[in-house]
Amino acid sequence: MIVEVPFRPLAVDQSDVRYAHGPDSARQPGVPVGRTVEFDWNDSVVYPGTSRKFWVHLPAQYDPSCPAALMVFQDGRWYLDPDGEVRAAIVLDNLVHRGDIPVTVGVFVDPGVHAGAGEPRCRNVEYDAFDDRYATFLLTEIIPQVTDRYSITQNSNGWGICGGSSGGNCAFTAAWLRPDTFRRVICCLSSFVQMPDGNPYPELIRSVPRKPLRIFMQAGHRDLRWNERERNWLASNLHVAAALAEAGYDFRLVLGDGGHSPNHGGVLLPDALRWLWRPMDPGGADARG
Template sequence: MTTQVPYRPIPVDQSDVRYAHGPDSVVQPGVPAGETVEFHWTDSTTYPGTTRKFWAHVPASYDPAEPAALMVFQDGRLYLDPDGEVRGGIVLDNLIHRGDIPVMIGLFVDPGVYDDVADAQRRKNRNVEYDAFDDRYVGFLLSEIIPQVMERYSVTEDPDRWGICGGSSGGNCAFTAAWLRPDRFRRVIGFLSSFVQMPQGNPYPDLIPKTARKPLRIFLQAGHRDLGWNKPEWNWLANNLRVAAALAEAGYDFRLVLGDGGHSPNHGGVLLPDALRWLWRA
């Protein structure tokens, strides 16, 4: 089957590009809104001293008798904000209502902060959690956060129905979570992933070809004018392209969408409905 794509002129000047949201990112008449439940976590053993909020977005069609799929989003507040660029809850409501994706609970998790630290930058634990190349963060999700949701809601144990999404450092975090724990997460979305910020450098271009293919389905988005786009080092664009090339050569089920603009959640947010449809296709 051939898909006809409408003609769209590309911008000549890429310095300030903004993508318009589609109808799946806007509240639609007749689509029932899901319920968003807020949690506050102050007792972490993985990241002692941190506090954070997280939210479970439960679709209107959720039925406790039918275990739901699970989709985890990093930077939860940003990705859930109905007036923001991503609008995760609205997108899930629209796609689930139409049957484009299975009934799933969206879990939106904020990074930890140290409330007793005065310095604004040192308060944030985001880069420690998201940029590390180890299983500490995914273990945190599996042992501390997800169990609280599963106590309250019926969620499938099938790893083929668990996904994880993030942007910037949250994007490489999502990739690492699935890479290290494909027994739990097998569907991945990474928007403008900050592979370049990983403490020992980006391991994936070398690691992917040397490792037996994992049962992952991966959607990546990169930007022509992402950070350091024309620099020999600390180049966000180049590192995303290298990861995509390694996935292609290793035969992964993956998709790369390359857009214009800089390090902004706009393009990834606009793509989220299509990314979810592609990720959860049969």
């Protein structure tokens, strides 16, 4: 089926661009509002001495007798903000209501903080690392708090993870190292260049057997250091996308204008979730959990 895309003129100035949110990012008449529950987590074993909040968003259609899909969002407070750029709870409510995605419980996790430390925020330590600590943290500390209270599918095809900037490479790393649990990934403006030993993924993706991942990427023409040889956010994302293409992954890259801002990725979230949860191609199993 051919899809006709409406004409839109390209912005001449690629740096100072803002995308308008679509209707799926706003409360709509007749769409029931889900329930968001706040939790504190101060007992981390993986990241000792840290404290953080996380939130669980239950769409109105959530039924304990029917296990729901699960989507984890990094930088939880920012992604939940109904007046922010992402508005993820609103998006989940709209898409679940229409049946565009399965009933999906959103888990929104803030980075940890160390009380009284010189650099209290642990965001870069947690998100930019290339190891399985953060995935282990989610799977052994945060997600059990969710599955103990709510009915979540155990089918890994029903689990996804999302983030932007350092949260984007964090989401990619969690899925890369634990594809047995996280199968669907959204990563926007990922800060691969900030990983301590550099971006390992272009070489890794090409050198190991393809993993059962479906990946949605967003990158910006004017992301940080976009025209410089070293630590180029744009080029690093393009290198990862090229490797995914060469390795035959089910992935999609959307390249927009503007700088290192969550605006474009937030505007794209409804379409990214629809793409992420679409059925498999003809002849394959349904992608939904």
